[in-house]
Amino acid sequence: MNAFGIVRVASATIRTSVGDPAANAREVVGVLERTEGCDVVLFPELCLTGYTCADLFYQPTLLNAAVDALAAVVEANTGQPRIVVVGLPLGVGPHLYNCAAVIDGSGVRGLVPKQHLPNYKEFYERRWFHPARGEEPAEIDLLGRPTPFGIDLLFPVEGAGDAGRDVILGVEICEDLWLPIPPSASQALAGATILLNLSASNETIGKSAYRTDLVVGQSGRCMAAYAYSGSGPSExxxxxxxxxxxxxxxxxxxxAESRRVGDGQPIERGSYWIEADVDVDRLTFERRSAATFEWPVGPVRPFRRIGVGLGLSERPDLKRFVPAAPFVPANGPELNRRCAEIFEIQVAGLAKRVERLPAGTTLHMGVSGGLDSTLALLVAVKTLDLLGMDRKLLHGLTMPGFGTTNRTRTNAVDLMEHLGVSSETIDISGLAFQSFRELGHSPFGIDARHMNLSAFRAALLELPEENRKDLTFENVQARLRTFLLMSRGFVVGTGDLSEMALGWSTYNADHMSMYNPNCSIPKTLVRFLVLYAANHEFPAGPTRDTLTSIAETTISPELLPTSKRGEILQATEDSLGPYELHDFFLYHAIRWGCPPEKILYLSRFADFSKPYPPALVEKTLRTFITRFFAQQYKRSCVPDGPKVGTVSLSPRGDWRMPSDADASAWLRWAEQD
Known part of the structure; x- marks a missing residue:
C-alpha cells in the first residue's frame, strides 16, 4: 500500500485439480509469484482441495493433504509484505468446517469458518460441513502454532504507519453474502474497510448479473471495498x-471484473486474476461524513482484532480509473439518461419556484453569450414548456459593456431568437461611464472627468495589455447588470459551481439572483451539457450552430476592455488556471476530503484534455486552495438552487464553513518545495 491509503487487491481463480491439494498449492504459489506487487491476494472457496470433492471431504487423506498444501503456501509467502487468503476444509474436534485462512509474511494469522451453509437445490454443504455459530474454539493448533479461529475475527494492518490505520480486513465465504444481513455488514460496522469473499458459485443463466449486483451493492451499503473470488470451470x-x-x-x-464462463469470450481454464487499487482513505472519509453509518445497529458481537503485516511501498502505476472530468457523464449506454436526469433536476427545481410566483410573472435573465447563461436559458425554456407557459414570459437581457465582443453579443441575441423568448439589449457603457465619474474613479488611471464616452472608449483601446487591472472598473459593470435585472423583477441566476468554489463573481452582482438552477453544475459539466443539447436536442440548424459557437468561445466575464480588433483579452483561465484542473481539485477535495498531496498524486493518472506541466498543476492547486478559503463569505449568502450531483456548496445543505478560516494547513505542501 502507499502513503495515501491505497491498497492493491488481487482476486484470483486457479486451475483446480479436484482432490489434489499439492497441485492446487502449486497453482496458488504460481499466482503469488506473478502478483508480487499486490498487497492482498484472494483465492476461491476451498481452493486447496477443490469445492466439488463431495464425500472425499470425510477422508483424512484429503484433509491432511490440505493442511500440507496450506503449509506450502505459507512457506512461499514467508517474509513477503503481502496478505494471502485461501480456502480449505479443517477438522476441529468432531466437526468439519469450510474455512478461510488469512496469511501474512509470518504465517497463518487467523481462520474464519463459513457461517451459512447452502443446503438447497444443487447445494449439499451441510452433508459435510458444520455451520459456524460463534461457539467454536477461539483458537486451534495449526502448523505447530496456536491460531485464532472464529467468526469474530477482523484483521487490521500493522507496519504501515498512519497510512494503514484504517485498513482492516473482514472475511466471509460465498453464501454468507447471499443472506439478508451478511456477516460482512457486521464486520464493516465494526471497522472493516476491505471485505473479502471466497466463493464457489456455479453459473446458471442470468446468475452472474445478480451476483454482480450483490457484490457492488454490499460494497455500497458497507461503504467498503469488496473483493470476490469464484471457483472456475476446472472444478x-x-x-x-x-x-x-x-x-x-x-x-x-x-x-475490476474478470472474465467468466458464459460471457461470450473463449473459456479460460487456467489460473487468472484481476487487480485493483482500493482507496481506504476515501472510504474512511465517506463513513465519517455519513452520520447514519453505525446507527441504529452495531456489530452483532465483539470482534477480536488480529494484526496482519503489510508494509508501505510506492508504485509508478495506479490500478484504478481516475477520471479527468469526474463531474461529466462517461460515454456509454447511460449517457443520454444521465444528461436527461441532470436537466430534469434543474428543471424540477426551477419549476417549483416558478409555480409559486403570481400568474403571468416574467422571468428575467442576463444572457451574455457565454456558457453559464446559455445553460440557464435552456433550463428556463424547458421549465416553461413543462409548466405549459409561454416562452415569451422569459425575458432575456443582454447588456454589452466595454469588454463585450461582437461574437458573444451576436450569439446571445441569436440564441434568444432561436428559442423564442422575449429579449432586449441595453448597452451599459454609458451608465458605467457616468458611475465612474460620480465615484471620482479614474479607470486604469484615465481621468474621465473631462471626457465624453467616445473619448473614453478610445482611451481604453490604447491601454497596453499589461495595464488592464482595475477591479472597480469590473465591479461597476457587473453590479449595473444585476441592478438592471433585479429592477425588472424575478431573476433567474446563471453562476456555476466552479465559480462559486473560486469566488469568481462580483459580490451582490452576478453572485445574486432569486433562484439559480446552475448552482451545483461545475464549469466542465456546463460546457458538456451545452454541447450535448446542441448535438442531441438541436441536431441541425441555426440553434445547434449557435450553441456550438458558444461552447467554443473563450471563457471570460468580458469586464475588461477588448483589443483594438474587438477580441477578448480577459480569459478567465489565464488568470485562474484551467477549469478542467479546478473541477478535478474541487471534486477530490470536497467529495472525498483528499489532502493536496493526494490530489496531486491522483492528477498524475488522469487523462486530461491535454498534458499539463506539473508546475502548472501545482500553481493551479495553490490558486484553488487560496481562493476557496478566501471566498467563503460569498458562498455564505448564495441564492436557492438545486443540488444536482454529489458535490454542493450550499450553506444550507452540504457545505458549512467559517468565512475567516485559515488555509495554512492546506498550503503547507507548497511551502515544502
Missing part, C-alpha cells in the same frame, strides 16, 4: 459448471 463438472467470476468493487462502484 468438477459432474453436475455443475463454475464460472471463475472475480470482482472488486468499492463503495457501490465496480473497479
Amino acid at each position: 468438477s463438472t459432474t453436475d455443475l459448471v463454475f464460472g471463475g467470476h472475480c470482482l472488486i468493487a468499492e463503495d457501490g462502484r465496480m473497479l
Whole structure:
C-alpha cells in the first residue's frame, strides 16, 4: 500500500485439480509469484482441495493433504509484505468446517469458518460441513502454532504507519453474502474497510448479473471495498459448471471484473486474476461524513482484532480509473439518461419556484453569450414548456459593456431568437461611464472627468495589455447588470459551481439572483451539457450552430476592455488556471476530503484534455486552495438552487464553513518545495 491509503487487491481463480491439494498449492504459489506487487491476494472457496470433492471431504487423506498444501503456501509467502487468503476444509474436534485462512509474511494469522451453509437445490454443504455459530474454539493448533479461529475475527494492518490505520480486513465465504444481513455488514460496522469473499458459485443463466449486483451493492451499503473470488470451470463438472467470476468493487462502484464462463469470450481454464487499487482513505472519509453509518445497529458481537503485516511501498502505476472530468457523464449506454436526469433536476427545481410566483410573472435573465447563461436559458425554456407557459414570459437581457465582443453579443441575441423568448439589449457603457465619474474613479488611471464616452472608449483601446487591472472598473459593470435585472423583477441566476468554489463573481452582482438552477453544475459539466443539447436536442440548424459557437468561445466575464480588433483579452483561465484542473481539485477535495498531496498524486493518472506541466498543476492547486478559503463569505449568502450531483456548496445543505478560516494547513505542501 502507499502513503495515501491505497491498497492493491488481487482476486484470483486457479486451475483446480479436484482432490489434489499439492497441485492446487502449486497453482496458488504460481499466482503469488506473478502478483508480487499486490498487497492482498484472494483465492476461491476451498481452493486447496477443490469445492466439488463431495464425500472425499470425510477422508483424512484429503484433509491432511490440505493442511500440507496450506503449509506450502505459507512457506512461499514467508517474509513477503503481502496478505494471502485461501480456502480449505479443517477438522476441529468432531466437526468439519469450510474455512478461510488469512496469511501474512509470518504465517497463518487467523481462520474464519463459513457461517451459512447452502443446503438447497444443487447445494449439499451441510452433508459435510458444520455451520459456524460463534461457539467454536477461539483458537486451534495449526502448523505447530496456536491460531485464532472464529467468526469474530477482523484483521487490521500493522507496519504501515498512519497510512494503514484504517485498513482492516473482514472475511466471509460465498453464501454468507447471499443472506439478508451478511456477516460482512457486521464486520464493516465494526471497522472493516476491505471485505473479502471466497466463493464457489456455479453459473446458471442470468446468475452472474445478480451476483454482480450483490457484490457492488454490499460494497455500497458497507461503504467498503469488496473483493470476490469464484471457483472456475476446472472444478468438477459432474453436475455443475463454475464460472471463475472475480470482482472488486468499492463503495457501490465496480473497479475490476474478470472474465467468466458464459460471457461470450473463449473459456479460460487456467489460473487468472484481476487487480485493483482500493482507496481506504476515501472510504474512511465517506463513513465519517455519513452520520447514519453505525446507527441504529452495531456489530452483532465483539470482534477480536488480529494484526496482519503489510508494509508501505510506492508504485509508478495506479490500478484504478481516475477520471479527468469526474463531474461529466462517461460515454456509454447511460449517457443520454444521465444528461436527461441532470436537466430534469434543474428543471424540477426551477419549476417549483416558478409555480409559486403570481400568474403571468416574467422571468428575467442576463444572457451574455457565454456558457453559464446559455445553460440557464435552456433550463428556463424547458421549465416553461413543462409548466405549459409561454416562452415569451422569459425575458432575456443582454447588456454589452466595454469588454463585450461582437461574437458573444451576436450569439446571445441569436440564441434568444432561436428559442423564442422575449429579449432586449441595453448597452451599459454609458451608465458605467457616468458611475465612474460620480465615484471620482479614474479607470486604469484615465481621468474621465473631462471626457465624453467616445473619448473614453478610445482611451481604453490604447491601454497596453499589461495595464488592464482595475477591479472597480469590473465591479461597476457587473453590479449595473444585476441592478438592471433585479429592477425588472424575478431573476433567474446563471453562476456555476466552479465559480462559486473560486469566488469568481462580483459580490451582490452576478453572485445574486432569486433562484439559480446552475448552482451545483461545475464549469466542465456546463460546457458538456451545452454541447450535448446542441448535438442531441438541436441536431441541425441555426440553434445547434449557435450553441456550438458558444461552447467554443473563450471563457471570460468580458469586464475588461477588448483589443483594438474587438477580441477578448480577459480569459478567465489565464488568470485562474484551467477549469478542467479546478473541477478535478474541487471534486477530490470536497467529495472525498483528499489532502493536496493526494490530489496531486491522483492528477498524475488522469487523462486530461491535454498534458499539463506539473508546475502548472501545482500553481493551479495553490490558486484553488487560496481562493476557496478566501471566498467563503460569498458562498455564505448564495441564492436557492438545486443540488444536482454529489458535490454542493450550499450553506444550507452540504457545505458549512467559517468565512475567516485559515488555509495554512492546506498550503503547507507548497511551502515544502
